[in-house]
Amino acid sequence: MNNIVQSGYKGKIYPVNPKEKEINGIPCFPSITGIPGKVDTAIFSVPAGKVLDIARECGAKGVKNLIVLTAGFKETGRAGAELEKKLLSLCEQYNMRLLGPNCVGFIDTHTPINATFLKGFPPQGEIAFISQSGAMLAAILDWSRLAGIGYSKIYSLGNKADLNEVDCISEAADDPNTKVILCYIEDVSCGSEFLKKVTQATLKKPVIILKSGTSQAGAQAASSHTGALAGSDLAYNTAFKRCGVLRVYSMSELFDLAIAFTSQPVPKGEKIAIVTNSGGPGIIATDKVESYGLSMARFAKETIDELRLNLPPEAGIYNPVDVLGDARTDRFKFALETVLKDENVHSAAVLLCPVAVTEPLETAQAVVELNKAYPDKPLVAAYMGGPSLAEGAKVLSAGGVPCFTMPEPAIAAMAGMSMYRKLKERTAAEITVTDFKPDQKTVKAIFYDVKRDNRLALLGSEAAEVIAAYRIDTIPTVLTHSPEEAAAKADDMGYPVVLKVASPRIQHKTDVGGVKIGLKTAGDVKSAYVNVMENVHRYLPKVIPHGIEIQKMAPKGIELIVGMSRDVQFGPMIGFGLGGIYVNLLKDVTFRLANGITVNEIKEMISETKAYTLLKGYRGDKPVDLEAVSKVIRRVAMLAVDFPEIMEIDINPVFAYEHGVAALDVKITLS
Amino acid sequence: MNNIVQSGYKGKIYPVNPKEKEINGIPCFPSITGIPGKVDTAIFSVPAGKVLDIARECGAKGVKNLIVLTAGFKETGRAGAELEKKLLSLCEQYNMRLLGPNCVGFIDTHTPINATFLKGFPPQGEIAFISQSGAMLAAILDWSRLAGIGYSKIYSLGNKADLNEVDCISEAADDPNTKVILCYIEDVSCGSEFLKKVTQATLKKPVIILKSGTSQAGAQAASSHTGALAGSDLAYNTAFKRCGVLRVYSMSELFDLAIAFTSQPVPKGEKIAIVTNSGGPGIIATDKVESYGLSMARFAKETIDELRLNLPPEAGIYNPVDVLGDARTDRFKFALETVLKDENVHSAAVLLCPVAVTEPLETAQAVVELNKAYPDKPLVAAYMGGPSLAEGAKVLSAGGVPCFTMPEPAIAAMAGMSMYRKLKERTAAEITVTDFKPDQKTVKAIFYDVKRDNRLALLGSEAAEVIAAYRIDTIPTVLTHSPEEAAAKADDMGYPVVLKVASPRIQHKTDVGGVKIGLKTAGDVKSAYVNVMENVHRYLPKVIPHGIEIQKMAPKGIELIVGMSRDVQFGPMIGFGLGGIYVNLLKDVTFRLANGITVNEIKEMISETKAYTLLKGYRGDKPVDLEAVSKVIRRVAMLAVDFPEIMEIDINPVFAYEHGVAALDVKITLS
Structure with missing residues (x-):
C-alpha cells in the first residue's frame, strides 16, 4: 500500500482487509465484493490458503488482472503446485490474467505505479527489466540508486503460472517509454511462443538476456530452484540466435549494454576509432576491439x-589516436572531431587518464558537444580513475555519453550494440526456402511398419528410403536375408559393394565385425555374408x-555429418559438421533450429565449422558442391519438422563431392 | 619535491636548482656536486638536454640510483634512443642503477617515500604495482582512493633503459611488506631473465600480470608505442605458464584478484560452497564455478x-545452499558455519540480496567472525545492491572478507587464488629429465655440410639422421641419385618402400607428384623414380x-606432429598435436618452452590436445605408447636447446603405435 501510494498512482486505490478500517489513511473494504466501483487489478498479499477464495471473488467482481505476491505455490512442492493449478484454472474461468504467484510485483514509472514490496521507487528511465528472480530485482533496484539508472517498467515473473517472459518482453517491445529490454531468466515457459514473439520484439528494440543454468551444476541448481525442465543450453543459444536476442553472461554486461543502448544510437558498422591520452589503455582497448568482434577503423588519408599536421610529433596518428599525456581539452576535441568526420569510422571511444594537465571536466563537455554534432556515430568513454574524474564522468553520463571506469567494458558495450545491428539485419532478412514437395506417403508407410514391429530405430535400408523421399541423395541400400540373395542384389547394383549387418541394436557395427567393404564378386559377397553373421553372433x-x-x-x-535432435523447449535442432570418426573427437558440429531454418542460417552453419576449410578446397583440392550440402541440411530440417515423432536423425557420413553428395549411413530413431 | 616532503620521507632531502635559493622551505643547491653529504638517489626532473651532464655529475658524486622522470628519449625516435643509450652507458660507467627515463617515478609507502609526480599518496597496503604505463598508474592511484585500496610499492617502468619488470618483480618478491605483485606490461625486456627470476618470485608470492598487445592490432599499437619487438602472444602464454604467473585479461580482474590475495589465504583445493539468500544469484555463481575451473563441493552426509534439520523445508540444502529470502543473520551464520566445518569444502562464497528482512550489517559481522574461526578456508562475499548494503559491505572489507557487488567477480577471484595454488605446486614440482647423451658430433657434421652448401633447409635424409642422433625413432631414409641406385637401396631395406623427391625447395611434395607410396618391387622403384623426376620437372x-x-x-x-619454432623473447617453443593434414585444419597444437621442459609439462601437453582422445585408445583401439611419444617431445626440445642455429623443426607425421613411434617426415631449417 505504501509503495502504491508513494509512487503517485493516479487511479483509485481500494485497500481490502477484514480487520482494518483504513490503511494509509484510505478507507478499507472488508472484501473485494464490497467495493463500489469497477476494479481493474487486484494485488494479493495474503496467506496462500486464502488466495483461491479471494481470486474467485475477484472473478465474480470482474477484475481483469491479478498480481499475486503470495508464496507457497509450485516452488514448495506437490501440494503447492496443485494449488497453483487451481488458481490458474480460476483465472481461465473468469478470463483474468495473472502475474506470479510468488513474485515481488510490478513497477511502471510512467503510469506511475509501484505494485511491489521492494524498497524504493526507481527514477524514470528507458530500461524495462524482467526477472525470474525477485531477490535479484531487489538487488538491482538498490544498486541502481547508486549507479543512477532509471527504468520504464519492472516485472517480477515469480512462478510464471500465467504471464511469462514472452508476455512481458512483448509488452515492453510495444511500450513507447521503453528503449531496451533486459531479462534475467532461468528457463522459458514455452519455446515456440518465445521464438515467435521475441523475434518480433528484437526487430523493435534490443532484448538482452542473462540466462543462468549454463553449466551442468548451474542447470541442476536452476531445476531444483524452479522445478522446471530447462532445455539444453545449446538449444537456448540456437534459439537466442534465431530470435536476435543479445545473450550476456554476467550481470555487469547486462547493465553496461543497457546504458549504451538507452543513450546512444546503434553503430552503422563495426569500425571503431579510439582516442586516448595514454598508450597503455589504448593498447588494452585495441586488444578488446578485436576479441569482441569489432574492428579498428582505418582512417582516410x-x-x-x-592529425599529423595538428598533433605533436610524438602523438599516435593512426588508430588508436594517442593525444599524449599533456593533452588538454582542445587536443582531445580536435582529434575526436577529426576521426568522427571520417567516413571509415562508425563509432568512437574516448579514453582518459588523469595525468598532470588533463582537464576531465572540460574534456567531458567537449565530448558531449561532439556527440550531439555527430548524432549518427555512437560514442563511449572510459574515464579511468576516481575522485579527480568524478565531475567529468557525471557530465558525460548526464550528456548521454556512457562513461566507464575501465576501457574493457566501454569496448564491450559498443561491441554489443554493433552485434545487435547485425542480428537485426539478419532477422529482418531471413528467408525460408522450401524448394519441393516431399514424398510424405513413403515416410508414413515406413514409420507405420516400424511402429507395428514395436521398434524405435529404423533399419539402415528404411532410413535411406526415408531420406530419399525427401530428395536427399543417398546410396541405395538393400536388405537381404541370405548369402544368395545378397549376391544376387550385388550383381544387380554392380561392384564393389559394402555389406553391413542390419540391426538397430548394434551401435558401432565396425567394432563387432559387422561391416565388410570393397567386395568385388558374388563369391566375395556370399562368404562375407556368412563371415559377418558369424562375427556378430x-x-x-x-x-x-x-x-x-x-x-x-x-x-x-569429404566426410560430413548432418544430424537432428530434439530439445524439450525449442524442438528439433539441426547439427552439421565434420563427419566420420572425427565427430566425437573434434566436436566440430554447429546447430540451428530446424523450424523455419533460413538460407542464411544454413550458410552460416557451413562456414562456421572447421569442415568449411576442407569444403572450400584444401591445399589445392577442388571445392565441393556447397549447394548440394546445404540442400541436405535444409531437407533434414524439413523432415524433422514434418514428422515430430522422429526423435533423432544421424547421417554420418555424408560424402561431399565436387558435384553432389551421398548420404552413406543413416540412422533414424522415433520417439 | 612536494610529494617527497609530504610523504614523510625521513632521510635527508637536497633540492638542486641553479636558480632557486630554497624549495619547499628546504635550502637549494646549485648542483649535485655542491651537496655536503653522501647522496643515495637522484631524482631527475630536468629537460632532456641536461640529463647527461647531470648524470655525469651524479656519477662523480658517487650517487647509486637515478630516477629519471624526464621524457624525450627512446619513445621519441632515433635521436632520443641515442641519448638514452648514452645515459645508460654513463650509468654503467659509474655503476649506477636507473629507473626510467620517461617514467612517473617510484613510491614506497613503508619507507615512506613518494618520488613521483602523481597526485596523492596511497595508503599503506600489501600490493606492489609495477606498470609500463605511467598514465595507468595515475588512473589506478586515483581510482584506488575511491576503492580504498592500499599499496606497498609502486614502480613506473618508463622506457626500461636499465631496471625493468624483472628487477621490480624480484625486489617486490623479497619485500616483507608486499603480499601480492601486480604488473601491467606491454613487453618484457629479456625473456631468459624473466623466466629465471619470475619463477623464483611466484614461488614466494602471487604475481599477476596484465599483458596488453594480445591481438594483432593491439600488438601493432604496442610496438608503435614502445618501439619494442614484443614476441608472440603465444610465447607469452607459454612463458607465463612456465613461471607460474597468473595472467589476467582486464584491469578489473587484476584488482579483484589482488584484493582476494591480500586478505584471504590461498584455498587448499578447488571445492567451493555457496551460501545465498536468493536462488537466481546462486545459479549464476554456480555457472561461473564451473566455467572458471573451480568445482562445487559435494557436502558430507x-x-x-x-542443514535439513535446521533450515526451513523450502531451503536448498545441497550446494548452493539457499537460506531463502527471509533469512536473517542467524540462518546465514548457521549455514555458513555448517559448510565451513565440512572437510569437502575448501572455500566459500556468501551471496546476499537486500530483501525485506535481510540484515546486511549483522550478517557481515557474522561472516567476518566465521572467517576468523576458520582461517584456512578463504571466504568471499557478493553483497548485491547499493546503499542499503553499503555499511555491511564496509564491515566485510574492513574485516578482510573481499566484498563484490556481483557474484561473478567473487567467484573469479576465488578461482584465481585456486589457480595460483596449482601453478605454485607445479612450479615447485618441476623436474627436468635428461635421459641420455645425444650424439652431437653427427649433428654438427651434418650442419657443417648444409652450411657449406649455402643451404638453410636440410634434406629429409639429413634431417632424419639429425633426429636419429637424438634417439628419436625414425624410419631410415636414404638419398639416391639414379633409378638403379634407388632399386638397389630398396632391395637392401626391404619392400614396400616410399619414394620422395629430395629438394628443400619443394614444400608440398605430394602436390607436385613428388611422392610414390607402396612400391613393392625393384622394377616399381625404377619406374617410379623416373616418373617422380618427370612430374617435378x-x-x-x-x-x-x-x-x-x-x-x-x-x-x-596415429598421426602426430611435433615441432619447434623460436620466439624472439622466449627462445625455442615445442609444439605437439594431431598431425597429418589436420594440423592446419584443426590447429590442435599446444606449446611449451623447450628450455627446461619438464616431465609434467610434457604430460600436460599430451593430455590437453584433442589428439589425446585418440592416443588413449579411441572406440576400442589399444592405447598408444605415451612414454615413447613423450620422449619425442623431450628430445626435440633437447635438440632445439643444444643447437640455437636451428630455426624450425617440423616432424609431421610422427606415427604413434601401441609400442613405439616412428618419425616419418622431418623438416629442419637453420637460421
Missing part, C-alpha cells in the same frame, strides 16, 4: 594528414540381426 | 543432515632435385 550372441544390408561402394568424399 | 621446371629419397613404408599409426 585526409584524416591521417590532418560371436560378439553379441543375443542379437538376431534382421539380415544384411548391401550398398554399392561410394567414391570417397 | 552429516552436513546435509544438519613438369610442375617446377626450375627446381633441380638433389635426388630421390627412399624410405621403407611404415605401418600406419
